[in-house]
Amino acid sequence: MEHKLDLIALLDYIDPAFLSYQEWVNVGMALKYEGYTASDWDDWSKRDGGRYHPGECFKKWTSFEGTANPVTGATITQMAKDNGWMPRSADREDRELSWDDEISGGDYVVVDRNWIEGKEIHEPAAWNPVQQLTTYLETLFESSEQVGYVVDTWQNDEGKYLPTKGAWDRTAGELIQLLNQCDGDIGSVLGDYDPAAGAWIRFNPLDGKGVKNENVSEFRYALVESDTMDIEKQNAIMRELELPIAVMVYSGGKSLHAIVRVEAANYDEYRKRVDYLYNVCKKNGLNIDNQNRNPSRLSRMPGIERNGKKQFIVDTNIGKTSWAEWHEWIEGINDDLPDPESLTDFWDNMPTLAPSLIEGVLRQGHKMLMAGPSKAGKSFALIELCIAIAEGSKWLGWQCTQGKVLYVNLELDRASALHRFKDVYQALGLPPQNIGNIDIWNLRGKTVPMDKLAPKLIRRSAKKGYIAVIIDPIYKVLTGDENSADQMAHFTNQFDKVATELGASVIYCHHHSKGSQGNKKSMDRASGSGVFARDPDALIDLVELDVTEALLKQEENKAICAMYKQLFQQHNPAYLQEHVSQDDELSAKTMEDHAKRAMPQVMTNIMPTIEQVLKAVKGRSAWRVEGTLREYAKFEPVNMWFQYPIHKVDDVGSLKDIDPEGESSTPPWQKATNKRKDRAKQERRSKAEEFEEVVNNCNFGEPPTVLDVIAWYSSTGKEVAERTVRDWVKKYGYEIDRSIGFRIVKKEDKEDE
Structure with missing residues (x-):
């Protein structure tokens, strides 16, 4: 049965000493349901030496009868996952990311097992048991910390020596003092041990009330042990991995016991760090004994002889000096970064640049931020950009490459978002010929932080062929303090992951900081850390212009003239062509006089139309688009009007000399x-x-x-x-x-x- 082998392997990740009684029983019920034997359950249960009773598993096994809601192998699978097990996938590169996959690089492989050379260990030239144990205590413990140790043993049915709970009532300082006074007789301090069994010691300090996990007072160390490979190979791999080993002890048998600094703040963090540590060790060829995860675990005591072999300290303070230093090193050495390249190798054969997405502004696969205040119509501008990419048309005067685009809607309800796209299409006067190029992912009410959204987005988009992904707005997925540079660097890195994985441009919008923006540079207007403005390849910034009364009157005149011209084209185009000059088309009063003569029937009820035109003009706002680009030369500012629901570029220069709000020197x-x-x-x-x-x-x-x-x-x-x-x-x-x-x-x- 292939599944049997799978579940037995999963039990290596589940320590029975960590489980409650009911959880232990559930494992047995699951094994029976899946067709395993009582011996399988019994073998696994023996790992909990403190609670294991011979024959108990076989008695309970017979009481597990069928039920309408059986405990299945899924229970064991979940327990294994909770303890760090991950489904093996040799062809991980060929599968799609799962819904909750994190995107991370590196397999944490440091050691080439095919080339690693063994490193011998050497027994101390002068055997001094007191010095051995004193060094161990001084290295691992503060003088005031309680130490657990075991010298008494018992034998199971197989004749194997197993430790008792031992003692935990003395501090490291007390033990060191007594050892220094014992004249070499360790037994007078700890009690005599059986030379056939040896002795054990706990590597984490206790609270003086017991020896269980809850009695551990500091989660300082973890035990790394492997008894399935040569001692020399174990020694070499541990050193090659730069493990932050406080003390390495030879067990007197088949393994080295490395007491590794994990420096966890609590039990939960301890479990996570030990899972990480064991995972790295396994990937580098060190076959770890999973039973050693327990923070109150016993390890072999140095200065003791067992079956004629000495248990001794091989070395102290090996590898990195702390968990933090080692973790940073192991992450860095597996960063998947490319090696430096010589410019001479590419001088005559330069790589091809990524094609443009927005001509003169943004390349495909790069990032762009649009920043502006709340009334700038940023969402409408991004919808206009979606349409421009889908149709291969212009956006704010820049030509866009045609292709598929994903609009990630985080703010609007689904109906509003869909209506907006149709409204903008109609206001632009574009026929919806390529609406199939636009996908909308409506996530209002279902958003998660960006570091969790990124893998989900990549999974759903991997095979869609998008050339752009637009995320609107980012405050909905913001993680951390937006004024913190390091937290915002982590946040914006998620956009890099999306762009890299999909090969698509990532475009997102952010709001301005509070206060007047006119006197600021475009890079300094976005709210929060300067990372926002400095991270993207293109920054498009919108600042409002201070429209004067004179300009507003001029725009009203132009709008009325345009209205009359449209009426002429509908009702009397011949008159327009024969009697209305170009100068006449610039004067609302002149156009009105022409209309009274040529279209009296239209003029009888013209006031509602005029009022509507004037209302639309008064509802406009004027904006200047400035930018900072990494790949292209800086562009001249683009002036435009925002007249709901679209932006219109000011082609005639009406806004050219208008100052942004707050920029004028006049208070x-x-x-x-x-x-x-x-x-x-x-x-x-x-x-x-x-x-x-x-x-x-x-x-x-x-x-x-x-x-x-x-x-x-x-x-x-x-x-x-x-x-x-x-x-x-x-x-x-x-x-x-x-x-x-x-x-x-x-x-x-x-x-x-």
């Missing part, structure tokens, strides 16, 4: 004052023009009296006092001429006479 309070003054001037000008019109027309073209002016205003429903009229006369450059009957005349007219 905000001064701007407000100037606006009020401008408005007041305009109001005064319009009142002066109104008074001039009244004076010229209220008396059939002849100079009027004050009463004539009052009567005129009264006929329009506006009551004006005589004193007010006399004030206007002075204010607007008139006077009352008594020589012609107290009539109102302009001062300059009288002077001409």
